[in-house]
Amino acid sequence: MKVYIASPFFNPKQIDQVEFMKNALTVTGHEYFSPKDYFVLNPNATQEDRQRIFDVNCEKIQWADFVLCNTEAKDLGTIWEAGYAYGINKPVVFFAEGLPEGKFNVMLSEAGKSVNTDREQLIDYLERVNEAGELIFEQYTGFTQ
Numbered sequence: 001m002k003v004y005i006a007s008p009f010f011n012p013k014q015i016d017q018v019e020f021m022k023n024a025l026t027v028t029g030h031e032y033f034s035p036k037d038y039f040v041l042n043p044n045a046t047q048e049d050r051q052r053i054f055d056v057n058c059e060k061i062q063w064a065d066f067v068l069c070n071t072e073a074k075d076l077g078t079i080w081e082a083g084y085a086y087g088i089n090k091p092v093v094f095f096a097e098g099l100p101e102g103k104f105n106v107m108l109s110e111a112g113k114s115v116n117t118d119r120e121q122l123i124d125y126l127e128r129v130n131e132a133g134e135l136i137f138e139q140y141t142g143f144t145q
Contacts (some may be wrong), residue, residue, distance in 0.1 A: 001129065002031045004061045006081035007070035007095075009036040014072055017097060020119060021068055028126035032068075033060040058084065066091040066135055071099075071108065079108075086111045091135050095122050099142070106144035115140040 005021055008014045018036050025032045039053050061067060067085040069078060069092055082092050092112045096104060099117045109115055113135045116122035129135055 001065040001133075001135075002063060003033070004064035004067045004081070004085070005032055005034040005036075005070075006061075006067050006078045006085075007034075007036070008073055008075035008078055010075075014070075017070055017072055017095070021070065021095060021122075024119070024123050024126055025068070028123065029130040030126060033064065035060075057081065061085050061090060062088065064090065066093055066113070068093050068095060069112075070094075071096045071104075082108065082111065093125070093135070104140065104142060104144050109140040109142075109144050112140065114138040115142070117142075 003025055005018065005025075007018045007021065009018050015036075018034060022032060022034055035053075035057055038056070041050065041053055061081060061084060067082060067090055069082040071078070071094055082094075085092050094108060094112045094115045096115055096117050097119065104115060114125055114137070116125055125136070125138070
């Protein structure tokens with residue numbers, strides 16, 4: 001399946017998580033697009049550059065079969081991408097590594113097909129999706145806020 005990776009990549013922890021997600025998708029047989037590999041938005045970028053990055057990201061979300069969204073640091077751009085995907089009926093799978101109990105947002109959990117709280121769980125989910133040839137709905141049963 002084709003996957004858009006929605007994730008912050010602004011510090012070493014976030015970069016490690018994106019690289020993990022890319023590797024997990026590759027080893028479980030999925031194709032992906034990661035904005036991290038294509039865009040670095042300069043703080044003084046032109047309006048043309050900003051619009052181009054925005055447009056390509058929206059196009060790639062539309063291209064994907066689903067969006068894999070890393071909720072690390074509750075990055076606003078990442079959460080927007082998840083909302084946009086949901087709004088165009090594109091399934092969303094969440095990666096919420098190290099999620100403390102009671103800290104996952106109900107709006108996200110209800111919008112997602114699956115909430116994966118550690119690396120092993122995400123790899124297992126992606127393997128099962130690849131074998132099934134379709135996303136598997138797994139209701140989030142943890143605490144929400």
